[in-house]
Amino acid sequence: MKLTIALSFAAALFTTSLCAQEDPFGQGRRLWLPFDQLAGGKSVDPATGIACQVAGAQQVQDGGVLASQFTRLSVPDIDLGDVADELTVAAWIAPARQPQSYETILYKGRRQGPEDQRIHFFLSLFDGRPEFKFMDERGAWKGILHNAGEFTITGARPVPLAELPAVQAGRWNHVAATFNRGRVSLYLNGKETLSGPSGTKRLVPNADSLLIGQGQTQSGQRAMIFTGLLSQVRLYGRALPAEELRRLYERERAGKPAGGLAIARPLPEGYDPEFKTKLPLVADYERRLAGIAGRTGAVETRVLDHGGAPTLHLNGRPVYGMAMMPEPYVADEWVTQSCRDFAAAGVDLYSEIF
Numbered sequence: 001m002k003l004t005i006a007l008s009f010a011a012a013l014f015t016t017s018l019c020a021q022e023d024p025f026g027q028g029r030r031l032w033l034p035f036d037q038l039a040g041g042k043s044v045d046p047a048t049g050i051a052c053q054v055a056g057a058q059q060v061q062d063g064g065v066l067a068s069q070f071t072r073l074s075v076p077d078i079d080l081g082d083v084a085d086e087l088t089v090a091a092w093i094a095p096a097r098q099p100q101s102y103e104t105i106l107y108k109g110r111r112q113g114p115e116d117q118r119i120h121f122f123l124s125l126f127d128g129r130p131e132f133k134f135m136d137e138r139g140a141w142k143g144i145l146h147n148a149g150e151f152t153i154t155g156a157r158p159v160p161l162a163e164l165p166a167v168q169a170g171r172w173n174h175v176a177a178t179f180n181r182g183r184v185s186l187y188l189n190g191k192e193t194l195s196g197p198s199g200t201k202r203l204v205p206n207a208d209s210l211l212i213g214q215g216q217t218q219s220g221q222r223a224m225i226f227t228g229l230l231s232q233v234r235l236y237g238r239a240l241p242a243e244e245l246r247r248l249y250e251r252e253r254a255g256k257p258a259g260g261l262a263i264a265r266p267l268p269e270g271y272d273p274e275f276k277t278k279l280p281l282v283a284d285y286e287r288r289l290a291g292i293a294g295r296t297g298a299v300e301t302r303v304l305d306h307g308g309a310p311t312l313h314l315n316g317r318p319v320y321g322m323a324m325m326p327e328p329y330v331a332d333e334w335v336t337q338s339c340r341d342f343a344a345a346g347v348d349l350y351s352e353i354f
Contacts, residue, residue: 062263074210080205082237102125172231
C-alpha cells in the first residue's frame with residue numbers, strides 16, 4: 001500500500017515537472033498549483049515543490065479540486081516576505097452555485113481578535129464580483145473593497161455592484177488581481193473590471209499560511225468559504241501587465257470545458273446519505289430503551305399556564321422543550337448533526353433558533 005502511494009506521488013511529480021517546463025508564464029512566479037490531480041493529500045507546485053495540504057474530503061473533477069466546508073486547502077510553507085511592492089494572484093474557479101455575499105479565493109493572514117489582525121492579501125468575491133484587499137501597518141483595510149452595495153476606490157467615485165460583471169455558477173471563470181506599488185487592478189476572464197489606487201504604496205507581508213477557498217472572521221474562525229472547483233492557482237512577485245494576463249487567460253482557457261459543469265455535491269468524509277450508519281450515541285440510547293417501560297395508557301395533551309408562560313402538558317405534567325442558538329458562522333451540517341444527536345438522546349421537543 002505504501003509502495004503504491006509512493007509510486008503515485010512520484011508519477012505526479014514527474015508529470016507536473018514536465019508541465020513546469022512547458023509553462024511560458026514562469027517569470028516572477030512564486031506559486032503555481034494546477035489542482036488537476038492530488039497525490040498523498042497534496043497538490044504540488046511543479047516548479048518549486050511547494051505543497052498545498054488538502055485535508056478532509058478530497059475530490060478532483062473537470063481539472064480542478066472541489067472546495068467546500070468539508071475541505072481545507074492550505075499552503076503552510078511559502079515564504080513571501082519580500083513580496084511588498086508588486087503582486088499578482090490568479091485562479092480559475094467554477095462556483096457550485098451563484099456566489100452570495102463574501103466567498104474567499106486566496107487569503108494570507110491571521111485574525112485573532114481586534115488587536116491581532118494582519119492580512120498580506122485577500123482575493124475574494126462579493127456577490128460574485130472580484131474584490132482585493134489587505135491591511136496596512138496600522139491594521140486598516142486597504143484595496144478595492146465592497147461597502148454598502150458599492151466598490152470603493154481611493155480618490156474615485158464608488159462603483160455600484162450592478163455595473164460590474166459577476167462570475168457564472170457551474171462554469172469556469174478566471175479571476176485575477178494585481179498590486180503595483182499602490183495601484184490595484186481586478187480582472188475577470190481576461191478583462192479588467194476595476195482599477196485604482198489602494199491608499200498605500202506597499203503590502204505588509206507576514207509568515208502565516210496561505211489559505212485557499214476559505215478566510216477568517218475577526219476572531220479567527222473559518223468563514224467566507226468558497227464552494228466549487230478551483231484550478232490553476234498562481235501567485236507572482238510582480239504585477240503582470242494587462243496584456244500578459246489576457247494571454248495567460250487565453251492559454252489556460254483552451255484547456256477548460258466551455259459549457260456548464262455538473263459539479264459534485266460536497267459531502268463530509270463518512271457521510272451516509274441513507275442514514276444507515278448507526279451512531280454510538282444512538283446505539284447507547286437503544287440499549288437503554290430496553291429498561292424503560294413502554295407507555296400503554298392514553299396521553300392527554302394540553303397547553304396550560306406554567307409560571308406565567310403557556311407550556312405543553314402531557315397528562316398534566318409540564319414538558320420543556322430545548323432551544324439552541326448556534327454561534328455565528330456555524331455551518332449547516334453542524335446544526336443538522338446537533339438536531340440528530342439530541343433526537344437520538346431522547347429529547348422530545350427541539351427548536352433551532354437562528
